[in-house]
Amino acid sequence: MSNSILEGAAAAGPARSAAATTTAATTTVMSMQQALNRALDEVLAENPQAVIFGEDCGRLGGVFRITDGLQAKHGEQRVFDTPLAESGILGMSVGLAMAGFHPIPEVQFDGFAYPAINQIVCQIARMNYRSRGTMPMPITLRVPSFGGIRAPEHHGESLEALFAHVPGLKVVSPSNPHEAYHLLKYAATRPDPVIFMEPKSRYWQKGDVDLAHCDADGGDPTGAKVMREGRHLTLVAWGAMVARCLQVAELAAEDGIDIEVLDLRWLKPIDAEALAASVRKTRRAVVVHEAPLTSGLGAEVAQLITQSCFDTLKAPVERVTGFDVPYPSGDLEDEYIPNIDRILFGIQRVLEYKRG
């Protein structure tokens, strides 16, 4: 990156340290797969109405091993395999919820949610409304999501905008093992349907997990989270893109660009206040996502920022995203997913923006 970018950054200075993290006796190192597995184990132990099911979730422990060992520990009544039919899995979840259970179904890969869209959109999302609040749908739908693992077609999709557009659904995506543990435990105790989008490319990355608290304030993990504080520009991301944005921030810091990274976490409801608070400070924003550009969630984020920060924004909110193309084969995957260079170019466009 050229130093000329500095010209566009007001009062450039050394990067601030990352948000304070507490290192307590409750902190342990885990992969996201282990963190999710532990969260589900605890949910099953704490809530006798919780049941986990889907394709290969039982004996195999799921194709990503997220439910590994849970059937052996909690029994075939609590963790079970279903026939291979996503609409059946989700439709069954509705009936189980009506019967007082807390279903935690798994759709094996993002693209396999499409065959279940009718049950998700027309049934799960609407039953609380249709029944006037008498039939809540406490369904936590786990969906291994996004790209980055050189997988076959329909194994690398980003469905957040589609789900977020549906009234009655909530959508969340963790970015690291710590977030995965806490967000899943939180989502799986909610009385409303939550689509839990797991960044499958991050399953095997390890990180510190503080089992006691998710956030520094000790409250529920309901909003967005500043993963790195900065003064010159806010990078907004979720899922696997958060780690990439943190990398970008480190690189930019070498050029004196102090970047704040905001992990949106909840893609519905979006934490508009956190967006406003961050961008009011930095006055510049770039939103990064893997999903295609047009009508992607980046548009929603940009609008929310524009609405709250229009008077102080130094430049239009930039989007660095996938393209309006079907998710490509593994060979072209790296051309599609926003990479470090593309994110840096996005940052450059914002920093170099001149009014008029």
Added chain:
Amino acid sequence: MDTLPVASGAGAEPLTPAQLRELYSLMVAVRHLDTSAIAWQRQGIIPGYAPELGQEAAQVGSGYAVDTTRDFVFPTYREMGVARTMGVDMVAYMSTHKATWHGGLYNPMESRLAPIQAVVAGSVLHAVGWAHGQTLAGTADGKLGVALTYFGDGASSQGDVHEALNFAAVMKAPVVFFVQNNGWAISVPTERQVAGGSVAARAAGYGMPALQIDGDDVVAVVEATRRAFAHARAGNGPVLIEAMTYRRGPHSTSDDPGRYRSLDEERDGAGADPLERFRQRLLADGIADEAFFAEALAAAKAEEEQIRTGIQALGSRPGTEMFDLVFQETTPALQAQAANWREESEHV
């Protein structure tokens, strides 16, 4: 067709004369409310209705087998006769046709009747999930609550019906699949809808017992449904019943059957009126007389008047419910939208 083991439901008590008369009274009440609802629509009392004229025996007979203390029923949008038989508040039920609230205003948990919903075959899988929940929960007496799910010959084309039948059979879930084959999916007749000619015949492929019955014979419907319930309740898995009947009216008040079937075809296809058939049977068996029939009709008319009065008295639901009933835990965005609506709406 009857592939249900004879042992299932063996020893069930035959219907008593009082029960037979009750069935007739229910059928008359349903017939009168159904035909009245068409009139309500023509008079502008309700914007639309999906009549079930001709399906009274299938609906009253199957609904009669439900034990509302432990079973649960999953309807489509055409099960008014089932709802009435189960004792659902009919003003609250018919409010869906008044356009008051999509699912109806009745409490589905207390009524044991899932909300009315319009996706054909949408609720069939819900029945399987609910029923599997009964298996997971277990019961002290070893007798399971049974899910009764309704769908038609048209819905049998939906993939969800296949998934539901397969899931239920694999999981041995206590479900009774009750197919009302009424001959028509709006304008498309069964022969252009159901390959092989019978939904019941498909059950064999799932290893599931099935009954194809005369859906216009209310006694046959009660007996078949009771047998199916006994089979499922005992933990033997699901049963499919295909009740052969005929949709005598239009698909809905917006439909024009004249565009796809002639009156002659309608007469031939419909056969004898199920209500009249039952009346003749009760007369022949000396179980009811003209005075009883007159009394039943008078009661049906009084009931319809009461329901109509209730429907006409129903105001719109407060607009705040649009926002308040989306989630159990609302969101800031939704609260903000509700606040904007309140501010900008002249009605509040």
